[in-house]
Amino acid sequence: MPAVSKGDGMRGLAVFISDIRNCKSKEAEIKRINKELANIRSKFKGDKALDGYSKKKYVCKLLFIFLLGHDIDFGHMEAVNLLSSNRYTEKQIGYLFISVLVNSNSELIRLINNAIKNDLASRNPTFMGLALHCIANVGSREMAEAFAGEIPKILVAGDTMDSVKQSAALCLLRLYRTSPDLVPMGDWTSRVVHLLNDQHLGVVTAATSLITTLAQKNLEEFKTSVSLAVSRLSRIVTSASTDLQDYTYYFVPAPWLSVKLLRLLQCYPPPEEPAVRGRLTECLETVLNKAQEPPKSKKVQHSNAKNAVLFEAISLIIHHDSEPNLLVRACNQLGQFLQHRETNLRYLALESMCTLASSEFSHEAVKTHIETVINALKTERDVSVRQRAVDLLYAMCDRSNAQQIVAEMLSYLETADYSIREEIVLKVAILAEKYAVDYTWYVDTILNLIRIAGDYISEEVWYRVIQIVINRDDVQGYAAKTVFEALQAPACHENLLKVGGYILGEFGNLIAGDPRSSPLIQFSLLHSKFHLCSVPTRALLLSTYIKFVNLFPEVKATIQDVLRSDSQLRNADVELQQRAVEYLRLSTIASTDILATVLEEMPPFPERESSILAKLKKKKGPGTVTDLEGSKRERSADMNGAAEPAPANTSAASTPSPSADLLGLGAVPSVPTGPPPSSGGGGGLLVDVFSDSASAVAPLAPGSEDNFARFVCKNNGVLFENQLLQIGLKSEFRQNLGRMFIFYGNKTSTQFLNFTPTLICSDGLQSNLNLQTKPVDPTVDGGAQVQQVVNIESLSDFSEAPVLNIQFRYGGTFQNVSVKLPITLNKFFQPTEMASQDFFQRWKQLSNPQQEVQNIFKAKHPMDTEVTKAKIIGFGSALLEEVDPNPANFVGAGIIHTKTTQIGCLLRLEPNLQAQMYRLTVRTSKDTVSQRLWELLSEQF
């Protein structure tokens, strides 16, 4: 064809495009496109063979139509013809069409692969480049099968041109991403590493990308890249901006390559060789220094490029987590950015600080920025930035600032964007639980959460508050009172009604003494909202009513009337009807005793990972949250304060009968409203409490102060547990000596490295308590358990407890856990039996006011005689029967052995069942001992 007509032809494309653009309506446009498609189809199918140029024009039109959002299901064959052509322009458009409109037709792929093979073998760099582009863009498994063997050869061949090397490196990277199994490591890997020394910076950049991805899976194989990357980086960072001419971008030398090299180094721990390490530190310092220099250009591109390198350097510093000096500088730098006028920098600073917050060296430094971050939450115009601020507040939260952060998040929630409300709700719920010192605060926070964002409360959140209230008897009365008050509001969220119904059903009796919340008032309040609720909530409320029948016999008749009404007994919903019928029968025929047994208070929930935490992880992807959670340094007291079941002794007291679950709220499988079924929960716990082996699999709770308290009266059990680690104890004591076996179980499938448990005694404690132990193996294999023996000698009486600190590396992150080790003074008790007369004689001898500690306190657990006896014996003293004239009282006697002295101890516990109070008196010959024993024992009831 003559050249002119070709010109006309391309004009045909331009005219077609302007036709489309001139279309006044969508319909007209579709009509014009369909006309064109029909035309192209007929040309392609026509008898007359099309020349390359026409094909090119039509393929171009198809691409344009595709861009407008129309599906193109033909033209592939013509494209394959084009890419097989020897003419560059035809080949180019053919490859473009195939890469944009990927088609998995295997016949077609075979043809394409064939053409690619020819081009790769052509030794024409332009054609090779096109072919490599096509492989990388399509990146299918078929292509990997065909070319994964060939490309490494091209990449490392000595005579390959730079531009082809660049393409080959990225092409290989793409194939490795789609099908790593098809790209086996081989001789070529070491030569790829040496590309880091290449003259051409484009080749180095592409090779760095490739190595970074390969190294993640083959750390050992690419280890040598570290020193090469460091020296390359050092040459760039220290160069004047006039070197590296072309790769200097707005006065910043090779910013992209620097970023890539810093990323590569993040695959590895800090370099071991001092020279390399020193050089790297120098580089990082230079980058940090440059940030303080005045900008070389006012253009935003200059500061962008400079800061891209800076942020990546900070990421590397955080990743290494080993140079406190650099970490603090990084933190200060980010602190400056938090107030920068550029929104992008504020965003990135918030993001980087999140990871910095989990480093032990910089956590405190990050915390100093709390006001700025809170301010960002309040004033940023951009939701992306506010979201980062929420993340950072979550990451920097610890016991010292939890109340402030939770309060700020709650107030932000009132105006927060809908898209992130659910996540904020989860975060608030987790923080409130984790850092609750005072559980009344926790209950208030969650109820506030429901009030502010009721619609965003997922089931996990309200399940959790109920679990916690049930497991902690110290908060039950408060919770009942608070929900009762919250329910007074004329309009309250259905989630509040669920929580309120459940809690009043269990603990309504705790507030029933107040005439303002008498049983009838509680019932009327709940029932006034009953008709507005969904079926699952109504089902839950029916269960509350039957629980009321047991708790408050005086409202039984009223509730029976309600159950008997047609709207319940004949309710169209099967579940509601069944509940009404069954509960009505139960209330009519069962004796009070049976009712009391069947409708007994729910046993504590067995502990497990917080369901809300699991939910947040699911929402955010496993990586992000684990990092935050897993690597957060925890002081022992911070450790999941809430996550243990009620101090275990209670469950022993209440001896959950198997029938308790029969009607347990929510344990009815067909009802989706209740918290997760707790079948066997109480029973299981019972076994754990008294099991005498520190079984590694016992599902006992992570510990804290209460967990510590639980060991006062027993010697064996699980002291601590989180997602990674479990610590079990087994100990024995005789006179002033003791031996404790500590079992560390790795719950993950990954090795723990640098595993170092340390026993820490405060100065005061050291002179009174002698602990000796040997270090354990620093590597704990996945699933393995290691044992450590501690020999204990009590030198004198003491009141503090040693701290067990465990540090290790898990994956890339540093873990640090501290728990209080339950070595308490009463462990050195020797029981002493004596007759009534002897007891009172000695009792009188110890009548000096300093020798006695006496106080009255409220019972925290049900007052069960047998359990109390077991505890006093477990405490170590002898339990003296028939000594006290009042048979309801308990008295005990024993001798505390220390190396220097022996101290006789007498104790007396007087329960007052009516008032649910105890009076505990401890008399010993030494005031500090009396005080300490009183503290330890009074915690147990």
Place this chain on the structure above:
Amino acid sequence: MIQAILVFNNHGKPRLVRFYQHFPEEIQQQIVRETFHLVLKRDDNICNFLEGGSLIGGSDYKLIYRHYATLYFVFCVDSSESELGILDLIQVFVETLDKCFENVCELDLIFHMDKVHYILQEVVMGGMVLETNMNEIVAQIEAQNRLEKSEGGLSAAPARAVSAVKNINLPEIPRNINIGDLNIKVPNLSQFV
């Protein structure tokens, strides 16, 4: 890795769509629409990064975008890319377009769709950054032009066609893409219907 590169105008009309992960045609269109609605409601001069839309990877992915006069350039990337690095890469891409087209405008992207793809291919390959040095990129494109010319001087033809079209009374008045300092505010454009 870069998952997708989307260029659309202020009305959401796609001008360049390139996916490096296979999505069915229909999903591709939905992603373009979703992305457009995500960036449209954002003021200029706020942060250039936002969480990915629901269709493309969710919260593991970020949208990094720049707004030049009538066009939005959006790169959808995963966490292995440096945000500021990608932001600069967009600038490099646009500056390169500007060099190759001499004052690039939206119309150039429409009438030289193939060419724009070729330029992009020199910058990004299979979702990975291939070249960041503008001189190198421009040299590659010039080499391509020479090859084209040697095959029959075809490159001149579309240019002529475009200049012809540019003189037609177009419903949309093209505006040059402002690639200067990004901090300068784009003047309020009169709305064209």
